[in-house]
Amino acid sequence: MAVRTVGVEEEFLLVDPVSGRPRAVGGAVLQAAEDDSELTAELHREQLETGTRPCVGLDELGRELRGTRAVAAAAASAVGVDLVALATSPLAVEPTVSPSPRYRKMAQRFGLTVDEVMTCGCHVHVAIDSAEEGVAAADRIRPWLAPLLALSVNSPFWQGADSGYASFRSQLWTRWPSAGPYELFGSPAGYRGTVAAILGSDTVLDEGMIYFDARLSRHHPTLEIRVADVCLDPDDAVLIAALARALVETAVRGRRAGCAPDPVRTEVLRLASWRAGRSGLDGELLDPTTWRPAAAADVLNRLMAHVAPALEDAGELETVRGLLDAVLRRGTGATRQRQVLERTGDLSAVVAAATAAGRGTG
Template sequence: MEEELLLVDPDSGEPRAVAGTVLALEDLARGDDPELEKELQREQLETATRPTKDMTDLAAEVRRRRATAVERAGAVGAAVAALATSPLPVDPSLSAGRRYRRVAEEFGLTAQEQLTCGCHVHVSVESDEEGVAVLDRIRPWLAPLLALSANSPFWQGHDSGYSSYRSQVWGRWPSAGPVEVFGGPERYHAHVRQLLDTRTLLDKGMIYFDARLSRNYPTVEIRVSDVCLDPDDTVLVAALARGLVDTAARDWRGGR
């Protein structure tokens, strides 16, 4: 699973654009096996756990990755906040890289204002056919999963009136949110090709469905949740996500 985290001033709580320096320290410490990765904005970074079937192991891994983020951020005078949006006003700073520049050029203010932190859970599936069958069956449960994880009531210094305002900001991307029932992998992949062929998206990395087939792993990736303040809540989200996928896959194999 992956968690996106804010980098903030330890005294004021204001977001700080120090991800590049933090990640340089991580590269020095970890070499070819970094535990932290960059994200769209320089006020955030991402952690990713190793695959596991055991929730106790996952809990320990989540805490260890967060501790690494805290240590690296502390070395440059910053702190880490597991918040899905910043409670304080911020004008985000785009991370370096050609792809991020293209995203900013193509999507303008949507990209410029996009400082949000989510929690993404990968659950293994046997095939694309099984994966799409799972996506079709878990759709009704993704909104409750978001509600359970909600951790972003504030936006630009204001009470948004939402428990998860991250979901509102994230929904500005053209592919974000819930999707249709596909019925099979052919329709799923045709839908993705259509989004790419019409230049609605730059690449497959911008498939921001609430849940999707991973482009890198043989998994269903559930992306609907806010990052959680408490790591125990993160593990709960992961356990529920795995339960949804396992139940949906079993129902599909049983012809239900």
């Protein structure tokens, strides 16, 4: 059986090695990288984005993730900053918009939202054979996206304080008018009609601002799943990617078997996302099989049961179980950040620890 390829885009902060505060040097870092195609600019000059090649095996994906992080970290080091895998800055920052006409238009249209929403996500691209397949998968994976967010939470701090959320990035992200959970599309025509209605409203600038939690990629034959925080540990990004791919494969198999997608309303999905971002794995999540609160570990066990046939056929079941057990054992990025602050009382120490962890050395 052919296994779908999967690729990952990750967004990072560029921070001062001593203070831990973000620095507006994204353009200089890109120049230091000598136009490496793995690195691209982001909305703010304090950020950088990387992207892997499409991968089949999880070992291959892990090497790619570590490799792209290493390339980006080396380019950052060349201009005197560190690359850090945090979805929000623990320390206070006044972000600066990158100097592109599109980003400047975004700043003019969306005002304070652009100034404040300096967040870093993890976007997983899963190969699809057609738009029909992609929309069928997008419709069927909706219930399971909040648990992916809960696994990835890595942004408890914002502007120098504890936000009270495990993923404050997910709260900030909802400020975009086109972001978050979505209704059933039903068909490619339904998907295209929704996108056309959004663009026709003249609210967002372009199709690049269709920020659904999962969307058809404009540039690749993939379904792009955009719900996760950037992960502190590259192994956690591998886990998110493996589960995302298994969810897509399970959804496509369900479509072939004539299984209809869950008709759960977007309002309920938004509640599930809020709870996932609020407590991560440290509280209850909404169980997609009942839409009632349940222990996070129980919800993850149901997620594993849901995708187990796809993981087993890909030869990944034991690997993914091991990666999941590791997160449950050592905690999410948010939990680990808070542990560092409790131990040191210093948010700059949180950033330093995250820098090491993001390289796979801490």
